[in-house]
Amino acid sequence: MLIRDEIARDIPAIGRVVTEAMRMLAQASGTEAGIVEKLRAEGALALSLVAEDEGGVIGYLAASPAxxxxxxxxxxxxxxxxxxxxxxxxxxxxxxxxxxxRLRRTCRGAALVGDPGYYGRFGFRAFPGLGVTGCPPEAVQALPFDGSEPCGELIHHPAFGLDQQE
Ligand SMILES: CC(C)(COP(=O)(O)OP(=O)(O)OC[C@H]1O[C@@H](n2cnc3c(N)ncnc32)[C@H](O)[C@@H]1OP(=O)(O)O)[C@@H](O)C(=O)NCCC(=O)NCCS
Incomplete structure (x- = not known):
């Protein structure tokens, strides 16, 4: 398996992988593939990584500035x-x-909204005062690279379509 940056011809397969994977997730909105397209169109994909094997694209990860x-x-x-x-x-x-x-090179830390049961293994955790309006606080997690204690609303790129108070 190879992890690499997306190239133009991966784009249809990325949409399929995201749509298919998110069908498994009860809390998925069904808009995730569209969010990736919007981030790409706005030049806001800080990372757009595909996992590929001989069968083609089997996994995908996006990161954006927040x-x-x-x-x-x-x-x-x-x-x-x-x-x-x-x-x-x-x-x-x-x-x-x-x-x-990769994010360690360019960011003060990484953050995400997801299942702590999965992301805890990579060092992500919730912090007091860190949140996203409308999300359970335990799902909003960060991995500071500089030892800081993130506190406040995790403001997503507008492509996510969240109604966030700053
Ligand atoms: C979450 C996801 C990306 C993990 O990918 P994966 O390639 O299966 O993960 P890995 O093989 O690295 O790790 C698998 C392990 O994570 C565990 N795991 C997967 N999702 C989990 C979750 N939500 N909570 C706790 N553990 C989880 C699996 O049980 C497995 O455990 P094991 O190592 O003890 O067997 C994948 O399951 C997926 O695409 N799910 C649907 C979409 C989704 O949930 N995306 C994340 C939110 S945006």
């Missing part, structure tokens, strides 16, 4: 998606490991 409160410099990971037929083979771990490695 703020926590007034503080810029956070890399927001999501969506993360692996084809259901390829779950539990380490694809998600490989994507997350590479994303964290």
């Amino acid at each position: 703020r926590i409160g007034a503080q810029p410099g956070w890399g927001l990971i999501g969506p993360v998606a692996v084809l259901p037929s390829r779950h539990s083979q380490g694809v998600g771990t490989a994507l997350m490991t590479e994303a964290i490695r």
Whole structure:
């Protein structure tokens, strides 16, 4: 398996992988593939990583610039998606490991909204006062690279379509 940056011909396969993976997720909105397209169109994909094997694109991870409160410099990971037929083979771990490695070079930390049962293994955790309006606080997690204690609303790129109070 290879983790690499997206290239133009991956774009249809990325849409399929994201749509198929998110069907498994009760809390998915069904708009995740569209969010990736909007981020791409706005030049806001800080990372757009595909996992590929001989069968083609089997996994995908996006990251985009985010703020926590007034503080810029956070890399927001999501969506993360692996084809259901390829779950539990380490694809998600490989994507997350590479994303964290790259974000360390450019960001003060990484943040995401997701299941703590999965993302805790990469060092993500909730922080007092860190949140996203309308999301359970335990799902809003960060991995500061500089030891800081993130506090405030995790402000997503407008492509996510959230109604966020700054
Ligand atoms: C979450 C996801 C990306 C993980 O990808 P993956 O390639 O299966 O992950 P890995 O193989 O690296 O890790 C699998 C392990 O994570 C566990 N895991 C997967 N989702 C989990 C969750 N929500 N909570 C707790 N553990 C989880 C699996 O049980 C497995 O455990 P094991 O190592 O003890 O067998 C994938 O399951 C997926 O695409 N799910 C649907 C979309 C989604 O939930 N995206 C994340 C939110 S944006």
